[in-house]
Amino acid sequence: MHPAGIGAPLRRVEDPALLRGQGRYVADIDVPGALHCVMVRSPHAHARLRKIDADPALRQPGVVAVLTGADMAKAQVGPMRPLWAIRSADGSPMAEPPRYALARDVVRHMGEPVAAVFAEDAASAADGAEAVQGEYEPLPALMDAHTAIASGATQLHEAAPGNICFRWARGDEKAVAAAFAGAAHVIEIELCNNRLIGAAIEPRAVIAVPARGHEKLTLLSSTQVPHHIRRMVAEQLGLPESAMRVIAPDVGGGFGYKGKLYPEESLLAFAAQYLQRPVRWTATRSESFIADNQGRDHRTRAELALDRKGGFLALRVRTLANLGAYVSTFGAAIPSAIYSALLAGVYQTPAISVESIGVFTNTIPTDAYRGAGRPEACYVLERLADIAADKLKIDRAEIRRRNLVPPTAMPYKTPIGPIYDSGNFPKLFERVLELGAYQTFEPRRSSAKKRGALRGFGMACYVESSGVAPTRFAGALGARAGFYESASIRVEPDGAVRAALGTHNHGQGHATSFAQILASRLGVAIEQITISEGDTDLVPYGTGTFGSRSIAVGGCALDRAADKIIEKGKLIAGHLLEAAPGDIAFADGHFAIAGTDRVLPFAEVARAAYVPHNLPLDKIEPGLQDTAVYDPPSFAFSNGAHACEVEIDPDTGVIALVGYWAVDDVGTVINPMIVHGQVQGGIAQGAGQALLEHCAYDADGQLLSGSFMDYALPRATDLPNLIGECDETESCTHNPLGAKGCGEAGAIAAPAAIVSAALDALHPLGVRDLDMPLTPEQIWRRIYRAKKP
Numbered sequence: 001m002h003p004a005g006i007g008a009p010l011r012r013v014e015d016p017a018l019l020r021g022q023g024r025y026v027a028d029i030d031v032p033g034a035l036h037c038v039m040v041r042s043p044h045a046h047a048r049l050r051k052i053d054a055d056p057a058l059r060q061p062g063v064v065a066v067l068t069g070a071d072m073a074k075a076q077v078g079p080m081r082p083l084w085a086i087r088s089a090d091g092s093p094m095a096e097p098p099r100y101a102l103a104r105d106v107v108r109h110m111g112e113p114v115a116a117v118f119a120e121d122a123a124s125a126a127d128g129a130e131a132v133q134g135e136y137e138p139l140p141a142l143m144d145a146h147t148a149i150a151s152g153a154t155q156l157h158e159a160a161p162g163n164i165c166f167r168w169a170r171g172d173e174k175a176v177a178a179a180f181a182g183a184a185h186v187i188e189i190e191l192c193n194n195r196l197i198g199a200a201i202e203p204r205a206v207i208a209v210p211a212r213g214h215e216k217l218t219l220l221s222s223t224q225v226p227h228h229i230r231r232m233v234a235e236q237l238g239l240p241e242s243a244m245r246v247i248a249p250d251v252g253g254g255f256g257y258k259g260k261l262y263p264e265e266s267l268l269a270f271a272a273q274y275l276q277r278p279v280r281w282t283a284t285r286s287e288s289f290i291a292d293n294q295g296r297d298h299r300t301r302a303e304l305a306l307d308r309k310g311g312f313l314a315l316r317v318r319t320l321a322n323l324g325a326y327v328s329t330f331g332a333a334i335p336s337a338i339y340s341a342l343l344a345g346v347y348q349t350p351a352i353s354v355e356s357i358g359v360f361t362n363t364i365p366t367d368a369y370r371g372a373g374r375p376e377a378c379y380v381l382e383r384l385a386d387i388a389a390d391k392l393k394i395d396r397a398e399i400r401r402r403n404l405v406p407p408t409a410m411p412y413k414t415p416i417g418p419i420y421d422s423g424n425f426p427k428l429f430e431r432v433l434e435l436g437a438y439q440t441f442e443p444r445r446s447s448a449k450k451r452g453a454l455r456g457f458g459m460a461c462y463v464e465s466s467g468v469a470p471t472r473f474a475g476a477l478g479a480r481a482g483f484y485e486s487a488s489i490r491v492e493p494d495g496a497v498r499a500a501l502g503t504h505n506h507g508q509g510h511a512t513s514f515a516q517i518l519a520s521r522l523g524v525a526i527e528q529i530t531i532s533e534g535d536t537d538l539v540p541y542g543t544g545t546f547g548s549r550s551i552a553v554g555g556c557a558l559d560r561a562a563d564k565i566i567e568k569g570k571l572i573a574g575h576l577l578e579a580a581p582g583d584i585a586f587a588d589g590h591f592a593i594a595g596t597d598r599v600l601p602f603a604e605v606a607r608a609a610y611v612p613h614n615l616p617l618d619k620i621e622p623g624l625q626d627t628a629v630y631d632p633p634s635f636a637f638s639n640g641a642h643a644c645e646v647e648i649d650p651d652t653g654v655i656a657l658v659g660y661w662a663v664d665d666v667g668t669v670i671n672p673m674i675v676h677g678q679v680q681g682g683i684a685q686g687a688g689q690a691l692l693e694h695c696a697y698d699a700d701g702q703l704l705s706g707s708f709m710d711y712a713l714p715r716a717t718d719l720p721n722l723i724g725e726c727d728e729t730e731s732c733t734h735n736p737l738g739a740k741g742c743g744e745a746g747a748i749a750a751p752a753a754i755v756s757a758a759l760d761a762l763h764p765l766g767v768r769d770l771d772m773p774l775t776p777e778q779i780w781r782r783i784y785r786a787k788k789p
Contacts, residue, residue, distance in 0.1 A: 005520030009673040014511040023250040026205035026222050027282045034278035038125040040115035040132045042107035045362040045701020051135035052115050062124025067116045069104035078236045084333035086478040089169035095160035099326035101263040108325035109364050110701050111290030113263050141701040145320040145359040156360045165358035168336035171416045175351035179314030183305035187387050193376045194772045195297035195695040202252025203283040206264050208272035216245045219269050223248045224259035224504050225544030230536050232261045233269050248534040251506035256368030257293045259546040260329035289706045295369025297322040298376050304384045310394050312403045314351040323358045324365035331367045337477045339373035344414035345381040346425040346461040347403040352415045362701045370747040378462040382752035420637045422730040428663045429641040435661040436643040454648040458757025460749045466636040466741025467549035484631035486540035487557035489565050491624040493610040495603025496528040502542010503554040504534050509674040521562035523589020548741020552636045556735045560628035569605045571620050636732045638740040640664035642749035646757040653780030662724040667732045667740035675742045680722045682746025688714040690754035694773050
């Protein structure tokens, strides 16, 4: 085993430069002569756009141009099409109303761009934007999904009757109905999965440089998906993809919402060509609140049928998903195909029926946010499990034990389609209960009670589909993109290795983890390995980083490319050692004739590849480089069990997280330190959703949570010491690394575990239901009402 290879807890090699302030973010890049852009955004959630008067802005010093939707329409710039167009249960395509980079005729959410001011400096652009005068005719605003589909509701899009984008269905409703008819117990619940706002440390930023001479139209963007952005922007502008270059340099966090197409990317690419000047835009933090995609926002009614012993018989789920004003890049797929696929969870439920209705409202569009459909599914299942335990007077852990899929059932085909290839759900569940000392919790509850506090223990199990989906599955469900990944390896004459992948590193530690894979496969020192990502001209065509896919898909592409390098190395070594290639073995960075001491180091074979004086060039080409593409044959199903302990101050309603434990199966762990960091980061974001974060609008569509004064994020002091373990005994059976994803695990399980703990703490008071976030005000009011005579 290579000391710095797979499994080694190396510190991230990319961190020293970032810690020294040597990161290269879009806003850091100097482009001589670039105009600064400031967006003019609608103050209304729904209005007819009667007029945009740009003349006052054009009279401002330094202002060069003001562009509107009319300018882009005149230039025949197309709409922003989503990359996943699902079909409703009746086979009809989803409603896909056009969305433009700058609004044309009607605005449908607060903050929708209506004009863009370009000036010689940022201050002049801001002054110009203030001078632009818009004439609006306000229209009724629809702010939630229930209101939007009510009889007589305002029609938001001609293409979407009743404001419905799709009616997705999955499962066997007849089998579910039969199971419910014969069930000993039926429980039901109505849930809200609260809307969230992404808050990466770096606001989004874009630079566009026009095509000149042999240089392509170049877009620099703080995106997770350079190739997707190139494809979609080129399509809007009517350009071949090969005429554009997209570069994503260092990116300060993404969390899914930076992996989607935004109006600013399309607009700046158009403006650079239109004005024949480089242009740049960087969001302010306040602007990010009204310009970035938001997440979650489900209203769900779920029912669970059980037998007399607490065995799950059937599940029925009906969800209204608020898509916002338009369908974002993957906005339709997340609450339909992705969400529904995980509603079997870790449990053996023989019959499942799911209906998810995508609804248009006058809110900012929703799309992926860390977990993207999986936290919503986990929350439904775990809340049902707790309620069922309470109704049947069964311990919450015991009812889960009775229904977990056993390891002997693997591979396990769920009633809604996906097949789990591996996993030992009971083992992970028992281990997390052991870590959290669940068996001895009641004395801790009693001790807290003596101090006047309320203490509760929560638990949650989850399954995650890593990598989003294999291309063939996603394509059958309406995806307009592939979900494969590409990797190229070039070995230098001195044996150093350069690898380029279509993924993107924005905090995941790819430069370290990918190098560890190559160190294990090629026997090369970490210091001799360079990883490149984020430039469509320099890396192979790829998909990007999102959905816990980089190692499970990109890492496997890299592994396959390493196979090809080794095979060619065997040809070269065989010739140099005067042996048949089939007799050459490779291990620990050395080629050798099997069973002998005749050995060549990897670097010596690399040198021979580039100085081929003695190679048969009719059989062996000079050089040592190759490319591989990996499209997974199936999903890689990460899974795990989390538990937490909370203490509530009944006088203030404040909840303290006093303990959190996680046991996760992410398959082969490339770097334990990075994996634990990913899990802990996910838990922090999950805790934010459970306890603090809530995107709120008023009845007119104004964002009430438009700054960090009103939108609370978790701080370090809000979190306990997070204790986590990885179980590597159940590797993925169908990819060469045995890897599953890890980036979203914490965000999936944490909300359900924390709410479970809070409800357990409040159970003695008769409180049986809470909505996220569990703010002190909500908790105090529930305690007050429970105690009131």
